[in-house]
Amino acid sequence: MTGHVVLPAPTKVKAHPFMVWGERVEPDGDPRILEYPNGAKSAIPRLTPALVERLENPPTDLAETPLQEIVAYLNRIGHLWNNEEYARRRLYVRELKRMHGYSQQMADAEADLISATLRAHAQLHDMVAVELGHRQIMDRWIPREDAEVRAYPRGRSVHILPGNVPYSTTVSLIRALLTKNTSVLKYAAGEPATAVALAQSFTDLDPTHPVTRSVSAVFWERDSELGRQLLGSADVICAWGGAEAVNAAYRNCSSEAIVVPYGPRRSFTVVGKDADMARATRGIAHDASMYEQRACFSTHQVFTDAEPEEFADLLQKELERYEEMLPRTSVTADEAAQAAMEVAAQQFLGQRVRTGSWGSILIADPAGVSELPSARTVFVHPVADLAEVSQWVDPTVQTIGLAPWSLHEQLRHELARRGACRFVEAGLSPFFRLGGSHDGLQPLQMMTRMVAVEAPRLNYGKGMVVPIDQSEFLEHRRLRDLLM
Structure with missing residues (x-):
């Protein structure tokens, strides 16, 4: 374990x-x-x-x-x-x-x-x-x-x-x-x-x-x-x-x-085969290590069209590096059991699994994944075309990490349309930028009441050339003349 x-x-x-x-x-x-x-x-x-x-x-x-x-x-x-x-x-x-x-x-x-x-x-x-x-x-x-x-x-x-x-x-x-x-x-x-x-x-x-x-x-x-x-x-x-x-x-x-x-939400990363793999795997290791994947923005899955074993080699090295740089938080008995059960289930299904004190990497078909454990457990999902990722997106998805960053131009519209809330470069999932949204919301707007003092009658208003006199409009049928 x-x-x-x-x-x-x-x-x-x-x-x-x-x-x-x-x-x-x-x-x-x-x-x-x-x-x-x-x-x-x-x-x-x-x-x-x-x-x-x-x-x-x-x-x-x-x-x-x-x-x-x-x-x-x-x-x-x-x-x-x-x-x-x-x-x-x-x-x-x-x-x-x-x-x-x-x-x-x-x-x-x-x-x-x-x-x-x-x-x-x-x-x-x-x-x-x-x-x-x-x-x-x-x-x-x-x-x-x-x-x-x-x-x-x-x-x-x-x-x-x-x-x-x-x-x-x-x-x-x-x-x-x-x-x-x-x-x-x-x-x-x-x-x-x-x-x-x-x-x-x-x-x-x-x-x-x-x-x-x-x-x-x-x-x-x-x-x-x-x-x-x-x-x-x-x-x-x-x-x-x-x-x-x-x-x-x-x-x-x-x-x-x-x-x-x-919440509750889940997050993942998409990596193209032309990405800088050293930078991408380092970013994924960071996103999977902070808070031991307990946060909504934590990466649990990586979809990639790169060669999966080579990618897993690099990711394992970065997870080992993070084990030294950010030693692991103790996990609960339930978290440990959930991770162990998923590793065993994937091994039983014949999937390629690596595990160690640094965490686990499971190369698997996303359709065969029943749980997303914490404890630095990362699924690598090989895909022939990154466009396939869209079928795994719904409104429960919060953050999608991307490498290379240029992927956002081709993927963001379709993934956002299906429910994703946030796109970041791989490695920046825990860092919320000024101006972004949180779970698709602008929270400060919801925590305030906007009160308006509107212009009086003699202010014509933008685009208008007559005073606003509602009685006169009604009496003389001048509603048609509001915009002239």
């Missing part, structure tokens, strides 16, 4: 607080115990009616806080995280290793990514400009043809966060803050570290700042009635993860609420 099944962790139970609008809520005499796949445990508070009432009534809102102040505050938090001696960062790295079995390199990379994202002040302003039309639209009225428009927050956002990619918490929270929504971060049972660490780092800098007072990090069980109440009172729900998480958001939201769904 190629995956690393973790050894039991120390049985000591660590206490983790909730963060409620900038204040710590410690586990009481009857804490909820979270147990992680490697055996580590944490004691957390239980959600109570009193806590729900507090969560439904934020002490502040961000509507009157200038966007530049929100971005500047995030930048200052990011500089804290950029310091490897910052206590909150050091504890976070330690917790990723304890809870998830992350290697030191992977845990450091996650903390570095949080820091870089928070410090990207220019890009955060640009995100608003790209998705909402103007970087100042959250703060003032922007002229737009015959109207002035301004974006307003929807109100209180609830985030159902995933356990597979810690960085998703940072992304989800930043989108809420840029649109001035208050945030209740409902972390996954297997990943409390990021939401709590971010909320605590806000209090480290300024416990009274509006950003600090607009963020909470809590947990509730899937079948919790109090959790359903919080979802039902939310103005916008960001639902990450599997179908159950997304469906729960739709089931429990109010009729006025907006649900922003992220």
Whole structure:
């Protein structure tokens, strides 16, 4: 078996607080115990009616806080995280290793990514400009043809966060803050570290700042009635993860609420025989190693018209290189079993299989693949013509990596028409570019209300040569004269 099944962790139970609008809520005499796949445990508070009432009534809102102040505050938090001696960062790295079995390199990379994202002040302003039309639209009225428009927050956002990619918490929270929504971060049972660490780092800098007072990090069980109440009172729900998480958001939201769904999705790579194979296989190894293929953007399959054994030789060398550069995160017993079963199934079918401590490569017909395991398991699918790839694309496909990059010109229209959301050069799947979409959405648009002040009667309007007087139009049948 190629995956690393973790050894039991120390049985000591660590206490983790909730963060409620900038204040710590410690586990009481009857804490909820979270147990992680490697055996580590944490004691957390239980959600109570009193806590729900507090969560439904934020002490502040961000509507009157200038966007530049929100971005500047995030930048200052990011500089804290950029310091490897910052206590909150050091504890976070330690917790990723304890809870998830992350290697030191992977845990450091996650903390570095949080820091870089928070410090990207220019890009955060640009995100608003790209998705909402103007970087100042959250703060003032922007002229737009015959109207002035301004974006307003929807109100209180609830985030159902995933356990597979810690960085998703940072992304989800930043989108809420840029649109001035208050945030209740409902972390996954297997990943409390990021939401709590971010909320605590806000209090480290300024416990009274509006950003600090607009963020909470809590947990509730899937079948919790109090959790359903919080979802039902939310103005916008960001639902990450599997179908159950997304469906729960739709089931429990109010009729006025907006649900922003992220997942479940799958991703793959297409490699042409004329690609720079060294660069292509290195990129695929990266896309299959980050988060051990647990992310929606992770590459699991490679379709190629190149000679498959030669391609697999190169890919194996790069996966071996990544085993040293980014040591593997411990996998759960279920993940290890799923990967082992798929390897055995493909061997039984007579497919060509290579496996080792670096992962697995299975050269197989895509029609014979029943599961897409994690643990750096990559399927190589030989095809006579790259146009055949289209039959394996549907709306569950998120990201398609390409090598050489010129392939996007011949493939993107048909693959997009069939459901693909995103095209990147092989090796860039985990890196989301400014201006791109997320699962086919522009999330900031869904997290705001666009309000318009339209021009008065005496403004003729674009393309018109008469005042807009509706009564006169009706009385004298002048609707035909609107455009002259």
